[in-house]
Amino acid sequence: MTARITVAWALVGIPLAYGVVETMRKAVTLFTG
Amino acid sequence: MVPPVLARERTVAGPGYSRWLIPPAALAVHLCIGQVYATSVYKTALVQHFDTSLTAVGVIFSIAIVMLGLSAAVAGTWVDTNGPRAAMVVAAVFWSTGFLVGAVGIGTGQLWLVYLGYGVIGGIGLGIGYISPVSTLIKWFPDRPGLATGMAIMGFGGGALIASPLSARLMALYDSSYDATDPASVPDGHAVMLLFVTLGIVYFCFMLFGAFTVRVPADDWKPEGWDPGEVAEKPLVTTNSVSAANAIRTPQFWLLWVVLFCNVTAGIGILEQAAPMIQDFFREGADSSVSAAAAAGFVGLLSIANMAGRFVWSTTSDAIGRQPIYVVYLGVGIALYLVLALAGSSSTTLFVLLAAVIISFYGGGFATVPAYLRDLFGTFQVGAIHGRLLTAWSAAGVAGPLIVNKFLDAHGTPGELVAADYRPGLLTMVALLVVGLVCNLMIRPVHARFHEGSGRSEHEEVSA
Numbered sequence: 005m006t007a008r009i010t011v012a013w014a015l016v017g018i019p020l021a022y023g024v025v026e027t028m029r030k031a032v033t034l035f036t037g
Numbered sequence: 038m039v040p041p042v043l044a045r046e047r048t049v050a051g052p053g054y055s056r057w058l059i060p061p062a063a064l065a066v067h068l069c070i071g072q073v074y075a076t077s078v079y080k081t082a083l084v085q086h087f088d089t090s091l092t093a094v095g096v097i098f099s100i101a102i103v104m105l106g107l108s109a110a111v112a113g114t115w116v117d118t119n120g121p122r123a124a125m126v127v128a129a130v131f132w133s134t135g136f137l138v139g140a141v142g143i144g145t146g147q148l149w150l151v152y153l154g155y156g157v158i159g160g161i162g163l164g165i166g167y168i169s170p171v172s173t174l175i176k177w178f179p180d181r182p183g184l185a186t187g188m189a190i191m192g193f194g195g196g197a198l199i200a201s202p203l204s205a206r207l208m209a210l211y212d213s214s215y216d217a218t219d220p221a222s223v224p225d226g227h228a229v230m231l232l233f234v235t236l237g238i239v240y241f242c243f244m245l246f247g248a249f250t251v252r253v254p255a256d257d258w259k260p261e262g263w264d265p266g267e268v269a270e271k272p273l274v275t276t277n278s279v280s281a282a283n284a285i286r287t288p289q290f291w292l293l294w295v296v297l298f299c300n301v302t303a304g305i306g307i308l309e310q311a312a313p314m315i316q317d318f319f320r321e322g323a324d325s326s327v328s329a330a331a332a333a334g335f336v337g338l339l340s341i342a343n344m345a346g347r348f349v350w351s352t353t354s355d356a357i358g359r360q361p362i363y364v365v366y367l368g369v370g371i372a373l374y375l376v377l378a379l380a381g382s383s384s385t386t387l388f389v390l391l392a393a394v395i396i397s398f399y400g401g402g403f404a405t406v407p408a409y410l411r412d413l414f415g416t417f418q419v420g421a422i423h424g425r426l427l428t429a430w431s432a433a434g435v436a437g438p439l440i441v442n443k444f445l446d447a448h449g450t451p452g453e454l455v456a457a458d459y460r461p462g463l464l465t466m467v468a469l470l471v472v473g474l475v476c477n478l479m480i481r482p483v484h485a486r487f488h489e490g491s492g493r494s495e496h497e498e499v500s501a
Contacts (some may be wrong), residue, residue: 005053005054005055005148008055008058009055009057009058009061012058012061012250013057013061014497015065016059016061016064016065016068016192017245018063019199020064020068020192020198020199021066022199022202022203023196023197023198023199023200023201023202023203024195024198024344026198026201026202026340027198027201027202027337027340027341028337028341030333030334031334031335031337031338031341032331032334033328033331033333033334034331034332034334034335034337034338034384034389035331035334036331036337
């Protein structure tokens with residue numbers, strides 16, 4: 005069950021992390037110009 | 038009727054099934070349908086492809102949001118009756134078909150097909166998908182419903198964060214002349230068509246993962262060590278059940294409808310014009326001290342605040358209660374909006390901070406409302422009641438931009454205004470938040486005559 009939970013969270017967590025990182029990179033321009 | 042494999046009875050969890058598999062199942066659906074807030078990435082491409090106006094293309098999004106509210110309201114009872122798996126599969130079919138029909142519309146140059154596909158068909162998938170995991174999550178997490186719904190509805194905010202950069206990359210792949218890093222570069226219609234086909238297929242697979250992972254708890258299941266008696270000890274929390282048909286006859290439902298409407302409208306007041314707004318607030322003559330790139334960064338920051346607010350504030354509501362957290366959203370929101378309107382142009386840092394907290398309250402309002410409904414009406418048909426309440430979102434989606442644009446149009450074009458031009462619109466939002474705050478404070482426990490199993494009398498006094 006632990007492995008299944010890990011895989012399930014990875015499947016949604018990895019795309020979400022990608023989205024957050026990409027957006028943060030864009031947001032940095034607010035402070036750098 | 039649904040095929041046996043999708044039937045609610047087939048999705049009852051066996052002993053030992055972990056409830057921590059339910060949030061990723063819900064997120065799989067919400068991350069996909071959250072794409073609806075990433076339409077700006079191909080908006081200009083569609084304007085050029087169809088040789089039409091920005092307004093005509095914007096109608097696609099408006100139809101989808103209106104259909105979201107309508108389908109959630111109409112299909113809510115069906116979702117509660119047939120369970121989350123059937124609902125998620127239906128949502129996946131509608132959402133993906135919407136993309137594919139939309140792709141045919143783009144490929145054949147017929148905008149009405151995009152309205153029908155992405156707007157109407159996809160919009161139905163949005164509504165059913167949005168409410169599909171809500172009542173299941175609340176049943177799995179009776180001890181922490183705010184945390185559970187916060188995780189899922191955070192996914193709706195997160196969906197746009199994924200879809201926006203992913204769509205830009207895919208369009209660059211399908212159209213070699215398109216440079217995603219150059220704001221002036223626009224992909225051709227063929228690339229947008231292929232993007233729609235790709236998203237339709239990928240979202241269908243991802244949503245099916247959610248559908249076949251989700252389970253409903255057995256009737257006698259409860260979290261280990263959790264005492265249901267604790268629930269009844271909290272103010273405004275019922276252990277009784279109210280049907281969806283009865284819920285909409287209660288003052289509590291309509292008070293909460295107004296609360297959600299006011300909170301969402303106020304949030305849209307900033308989101309609608311975020312990029313030009315920050316430039317206008319710091320304008321001196323023709324130039325702004327905030328560059329276009331920095332303004333785009335501001336929009337990204339608001340997206341993060343919107344998503345984080347959904348999780349953080351909804352989880353906080355488990356500790357402090359639903360009515361008090363809405364007092365924070367609306368009451369503190371009033372103070373923040375006032376400072377933004379009257380002193381927001383004094384410092385960029387202050388402006389960004391105020392806007393980020395306001396938008397986090399906007400997201401928090403969405404994520405906390407299912408748990409508020411659970412508190413007032415019980416778990417019996419909370420999904421269907423939530424679906425009906427989402428019509429407030431559709432109404433706010435129309436009213437918010439109308440209010441903002443009406444005030445701004447009187448002064449000029451966003452991107453050429455100054456901070457003072459935004460003041461009437463922002464102060465109108467303050468008034469709306471006051472209305473929402475009063476409605477929230479008027480909410481009392483639902484009268485016993487609306488409870489399931491009670492002898493209902495039309496003439497009994499209603500406690501509101």
